Amino acid sequence: GNTREKTWMDQHMKTLHITKENHGAMKEYMRGLENVRSISLKDQERFTSPWTVEMADEEKFERTVSLVGRLLRDDIQLQALYHMFVMMCPLHRVENTMQVDQALAEVQVKLSQLIYRYLSTKSDLNYTKCGNLSENSGGTRASSRSDETSSSIMKMSEGVDDLNPDEKTRLLISLVDDLHDCVDIMQNRSLLG
Secondary structure: OOOOOEHHHHHHHHOOOHHHHHHHHHHHHOOOOOOOOOHHHOOOOOHHOOOOOOOOHHHHHHHHHHHHHHOOOOHHHHHHHHHHHHHOOOOOOOOOHHHOOOHHHHHHHHHHHHHHHHHHHOOOOOOOOOOOOOOOOOOOOOOOOOOOOOOOOOHHHOOOOOOHHHHHHHHHOHEEEEEEEHHHHHHOOEEEO
């Protein structure tokens, strides 16, 4: 979702799972690569079409990645909340006892409410890991390229930027099963095995 960033390093600094500590540890190995452009899914050999057994799986994977990427973008707090929510939602194929576990269901409800409240109350400004402000709606402090999208994958999800908090929360929740299916696509329905 951060393909609009100018560099790969900027892109990583707006991603939850790549921390400042990761960058510090890799700094020696990354010399000279600081200005490499941002990387899209399509830049990776692993995702060069055809890479799935069925073309419909490839299309679903790309559409899901595009939607989740655009909805979460560089909002690290939202990335963290959504990551927790997805991890608390088991696959539909798991044992029925886990699916109907009351405590798990309560955690899911609380996390979905947190996501909604966060989206309802957040300002247009996001704090990045490096402590700088970036503005979502085209203001003067924006640290990324305006709304241009250099990735063909991200163009698949145009039109979701103007969702209200309720619509965005509902869409994120509805994408959980698709995310689980994307894992299955990569692990079991990929040509690369």
